[in-house]
Amino acid sequence: MGSHGAAADVRHHSSSSSSSSPFVQAAPQRNERRSSSWSIDVLYGLGIAVILFASGTILWSSKQLSRINYATTSAISNSKAQFLGEDHYLAINNENNDKTIEEPKKLVLLLEDEVPMPDSGEGAIIPFGLSVNFLSSIIVAPGAPAIPPLVSHASNARVEEDFLPVVAPSSVNFRWRHRARVGSSYDDASKIKAYRIIVRRYQHVLVDSNANNPTVWDSGRINVDSAGEELPDSVGWGSNNPPAVGHILEWMVQVWDNSDNDNSSSWTKFAVGPENEDDWKGEWIVHPYDMDTFDTTNILHTKIKRFGDLRSECKNWKKRRPLPLFRMKLSSHELNVTGDQISSALLVISGLGSFRASFDGVPLSTSGPIDPAFTDYSKRVMYRGFDVTPFLLGTSNHHVLGVTMGSGWWDHRPITGMAKPHLLPRGPVTVIAQIMVTYTSGKTHVVGQSQHGMANWQVSRGHIRESDLFTGEMIDLNVFEAMEGWDTTDGWQGEAIGVDGKDPYKAINAWVKPVSYRTEVTHAERKQQMAILSSALPKDKAKKYPKRKQVASPIGRLVPPEIPPVMAMEKYCS
Secondary structure (H helix, E strand, O other), rough: OOHHHHHHHHHHHHHHHHHOHHHHHHHOOOOOOOOHHHHHHHHHHHHHHHHHHHHHHHHHHHHHHHHHHHHHHHHHHHHHHHOOOOOOOOEEEEEHHHEEEEEOOOOOHHHHOOOOOOOEEEEEEEEEEEEEEOOOOOOOOOOOOOOOOOOOOOOOOOOOOOOOOOOOOOOEEEEEEEEEOOOHHHHHHHHOOOEEEEEEOOOOOOOOOOOOOOOEEEEEEEEOOOOOOOOOOEEEEEOOOOOOOOEEEEEEEEEEOOOOOOEEOEEEEEOOOOHHHHHOHHHHOOOOOHHHHHHHHOOOOOHOOOHHHHHHHHHHHHHHHOOEEEEEEEEEEHHHHOOOOOEEEEEEEEEOOOEEEEOOOOEEEOOOOOOOOOOOOOEEEOOEEEEEEEHOOOOOOOEEEEEEEEOOOOOOOOOOOOOOOOOOOOOEEEEEEEEEEEOOOOEEEOOOOOOOOOOOEEEEEEEEEEEOOOOEEOOOOOHHHHHOOOOOOOOOOOOOOOOOOOOOOHOOOOEOOOEEEOOOOOOHHHEEEEEEEEOOHHHHHHHOOOOOHHHOOOOOEEOOOOOOOOOOOOOOOO
């Protein structure tokens, strides 16, 4: 009760105080309102600051994205213009530190600038963009770098294109694009009435500029059905006789418009490469010590899982470094076995993991080092073709083919993990090549075959200490300088010599004879390995194979290029 009374007294006192002194309570109420108003002002100011900051960030980002967009559009336009031979430019004004990009001369190329004029004819339809098996000849790749400085005794000859399409003789399909001539009538350009394809042997101008190239196949005029049938997607080889392996050919197409006026395209090159195993006179060759170190592991590479296995594999892998250089020497006697004049010469070459070819000290392509394209190398391997005719028409009596090797996906650094690259087919770095010479008489002769005692071939440790698709290449510049000209006739050191292979770094610039690639693993055995690892085949149902001593992966069949190679491109920096 006492406590209740005290509470009542307190309430009464407060009530009386407020009734007798109303101004005493007014002061704290005013302070509370001032504090609340100040807090609202602070929050309001912070909100405005955040909005201004966000707006400024958005405007700045928008401006930067606009600059990037303009630069990218112009870069693409310039790259396209360079590919088409147009003189485009991108002007940047740096006045007042405010970069403003002027409108390019021709940001959007006009149609008539994209397509070359017809080689002949006055028809309303112009054919262009000729391709064979979806592959077109690339004269100069967009952004291709200049030829690097060459040694003084390198050849003055050059290849005519960065990429030469190569097809198998059993599968030759011609395709082209067409457009209407500017200013032609709709009725004339509305339909192709007929077409004609002509294929002839390519003959270099240095052979005989006045000679008529022999026609290999002429389809004659083929009329398109007037009942609304469209042109075929492709036109196959129409002759009963397939093109000869090793020949370099060129073709053109002639089309007639709806008014029966014709136009002809320009001539474009392609080559016919080996298709069957019998077409290859050469064989896969390796450095002798590389083959030995790969066989010493005595364990199938798809079974490497333990760290001890990986450590042993890395030890042998290091013994195959630096990477080898291959070279082959050709004599005038080998080139002129028939006594006829050379009409063309086709080099067909491939290498695993990757390769870069040169002839008489001159690089043959700006692509790489990603040749060949990535496939299942145990099933098929793509090869490249190069027209080396200009090199053989000079006065030199000897020539040298050089091949610089890389690891690629074939003999990469042994690693394990989520990527599981050890499941890919693997083997020592290897190369195969041959030159198919065609004479004016039409006969073809293969030179540089490697199965006759490797007499024409040499191999040595080179300047590339390591080549990796992820970490790049490690090059020994001292060795590079010491071996300058190794792929020229002046750099040829005579007969190959023997060398102690225990220390690969002592074998640098010591040329030896290569050996044949060898393995005991069959294609059926590797296929079964992959089936077991993918759980497609139970182990208890797998066929038992004997223990292998030569465990390199089998190499699949050689096929012409199915896609263009990786070409050098321009690099734009902001």
